[in-house]
Amino acid sequence: MSEISTTCCIAGGGPAGMMLGFLLARAGVDVIVLEKHADFLRDFRGDTIHPSTMQVMHELGLLEDFLKLPHSAVSNIAMRFGDETIQFADFSHLPVAAPFVAMMPQWDFLDFLADRGREQPRFTLMMSAKAEGLIEQAGKVTGLTGHDGAGPFSIRADLVVAADGRRSDIRAASGLKGIDIGAPMDVLWFRLPKLPDDPGQTGGQVANGRLLVTLDRGDYWQSAFVIPKGKFAALQAAGLPSFRDSVVRMAPWLAGRMQAIEDWEEIKLLTVAVDRLDKWWRPGLLCIGDAAHAMSPIGGVGVNLAVQDAVATANRLAAPLREKRLTDADLAAVQERREFPTKATQRIQVIAQNRIISPLLARSESDAPLGPPLLVRLFDQWPLLRRLPARLVGMGVRPEHIGPDLAPRP
Numbered sequence: 001m002s003e004i005s006t007t008c009c010i011a012g013g014g015p016a017g018m019m020l021g022f023l024l025a026r027a028g029v030d031v032i033v034l035e036k037h038a039d040f041l042r043d044f045r046g047d048t049i050h051p052s053t054m055q056v057m058h059e060l061g062l063l064e065d066f067l068k069l070p071h072s073a074v075s076n077i078a079m080r081f082g083d084e085t086i087q088f089a090d091f092s093h094l095p096v097a098a099p100f101v102a103m104m105p106q107w108d109f110l111d112f113l114a115d116r117g118r119e120q121p122r123f124t125l126m127m128s129a130k131a132e133g134l135i136e137q138a139g140k141v142t143g144l145t146g147h148d149g150a151g152p153f154s155i156r157a158d159l160v161v162a163a164d165g166r167r168s169d170i171r172a173a174s175g176l177k178g179i180d181i182g183a184p185m186d187v188l189w190f191r192l193p194k195l196p197d198d199p200g201q202t203g204g205q206v207a208n209g210r211l212l213v214t215l216d217r218g219d220y221w222q223s224a225f226v227i228p229k230g231k232f233a234a235l236q237a238a239g240l241p242s243f244r245d246s247v248v249r250m251a252p253w254l255a256g257r258m259q260a261i262e263d264w265e266e267i268k269l270l271t272v273a274v275d276r277l278d279k280w281w282r283p284g285l286l287c288i289g290d291a292a293h294a295m296s297p298i299g300g301v302g303v304n305l306a307v308q309d310a311v312a313t314a315n316r317l318a319a320p321l322r323e324k325r326l327t328d329a330d331l332a333a334v335q336e337r338r339e340f341p342t343k344a345t346q347r348i349q350v351i352a353q354n355r356i357i358s359p360l361l362a363r364s365e366s367d368a369p370l371g372p373p374l375l376v377r378l379f380d381q382w383p384l385l386r387r388l389p390a391r392l393v394g395m396g397v398r399p400e401h402i403g404p405d406l407a408p409r410p
Contacts, residue, residue: 001145002153006032006124007321009144009157011131012164013040015106016289016306018113019056020161023314023402025123028409029321032155033117034146036130036164040107040114047106047215047222048300051091051394053307054098059402063097066112071104072216076386078203080251081372088203088379090386091394101394103202103217106303121410129153131164134173134285141284144170158326159317160285163306166273168291176287178277181350183296184358186232187270188225192257194218199253207250208363208370214251223247224270224297228361232269240264249365272296274346274353280339281331288313288334293342296349298357299393305345311400312337318405341397348392 008024010017013035021033049071057063077089091100117123128149135143135154143156162170194216205212211226225247227235235243244258261267276293280286289306313334320326363370372380379385 002150003156004032004153005156006030007157007324008032008159008161008317009155010034010161010163011144011146011170012162012168012289012291013037013110013114013125013127014163014165014289014306015109015113015303016291016310017161017163018110018117019307019310020163020288020313021123021125022113022117022120023310023406024318024321025117025120026408027314027318027322027406028122029318030122032124032126032157034126034129034131034155036128038128040110042107047103047217048303049102049104049109050301050304050396051094051096051098051100052396052399053304054102055096055399056307056311056402058097062112062116067098067102069104069108069112070218071102071108072218073100074103074202074216075100077101077389079372079376080199080203080205081370082207084372085199085203086372086376086380087383087386088376089389089393090383091390093387094390094394096395099394101202101300103215103222105217109303131170132173134160134170136284139283141174141282158284158324159321161313162285162287162291163289163310164291166275166290166294168287170285171277171287171291174282174285174287176277176279176282178275181274181276181346183272183274184229184353185226185361186229186272187297188227188232188235189268189270190223190225190261190266192221192223192254193260194220195257205251206360206370208365208367209361210246210250210365211357211360212247212250226357226361229272236264243267270297274349276342276346280335281328283328283331286313286317286331286334288338292335292338293346295346296353298349298352299345301345301393301396304396305342308341308396308398308400309334309338311402314406315400315403322409337398344397 007030010033075092131146133145213224215222273294288309295302
């Protein structure tokens with residue numbers, strides 16, 4: 001077995017893990033990041049980079065280069081009820097360097113962070129390296145075990161960070177317990193061609209029993225079709241033509257486009273989960289991002305919550321890790337900092353699930369046509385109100401900033 005030593009070992013090369021690894025290495029901490037795949041090319045992941053995340057990139061001096069990557073800028077979000085379009089959120093007034101949502105493939109975002117990390121002498125990224133278990137001594141986590149192309153390995157570290165997603169192997173090995181809040185829906189992701197005369201906005205299409213979100217990705221629409229929890233098998237049994245017809249009945253402007261979906265393999269099922277750990281840490285171990293709290297896709301905030309976790313973690317832990325004085329109180333402080341934003345965001349998502357999504361999915365296509373609720377109409381009639389959802393979605397409950405302990409060090 002290969003044996004390695006470092007100061008901080010991060011399991012998971014997603015937004016939380018890659019951002020944390022880069023920030024700690026930049027601040028003079030020896031870091032190893034483990035990514036179980038050979039690359040970041042997974043489609044239908046969170047592709048919305050919100051203003052809060054781009055503000056972090058601005059504070060790091062990276063925003064100009066970041067925005068050179070292929071992306072589309074979304075300044076407004078609209079919702080369509082039948083043929084009626086309602087303007088819902090306006091990001092253009094946010095007091096940030098990039099007042100819009102950047103629609104960008106997550107693999108480009110992660111590759112960008114990985115490249116910036118590799119510029120740091122204290123940063124190591126191990127691809128095709130899967131973290132599997134924990135090394136413990138006297139009740140404290142002192143490292144982890146895993147496999148890569150060369151075989152099994154062990155890494156000794158002052159701190160292990162679980163950032164390996166909602167199905168975290170490291171969280172499972174830790175014995176940390178949480179609560180399953182639940183979600184009434186799952187989401188089907190698929191791509192559809194984009195034509196020149198298509199509606200020009202990212203947004204949602206609402207109809208009885210159905211919800212479709214179309215995200216403008218430049219030359220195609222990344223589409224999310226919301227279904228009741230556990231109903232994917234029933235949709236498949238009804239057949240692909242029936243599914244295509246259901247989408248077109250909701251969004252007639254997609255007629256002729258649905259034939260591009262030729263097989264169920266082109267439709268990816270996202271099983272929606274909303275949960276969080278009661279305690280995010282043990283001595284020598286910290287969970288962040290989806291490993292600590294799985295978010296609903298409502299608002300598309302998962303990536304940005306993960307990045308905010310990473311910034312808060314780096315702000316608190318960079319100096320103690322660098323100076324070899326990390327304590328349990330430091331780990332507890334990270335949870336204290338990020339637990340309120342997590343709970344508040346999940347609470348808003350649960351309210352939306354229970355009061356909007358569930359009643360919508362329970363309606364039959366034979367019911368009276370669904371029109372915009374009064375509150376949604378107010379957003380359309382009073383443009384100033386559109387700043388409220390933009391602030392909540394774009395910046396979050398407690399946006400984080402790059403602190404003095406994260407200044408570059410050799």
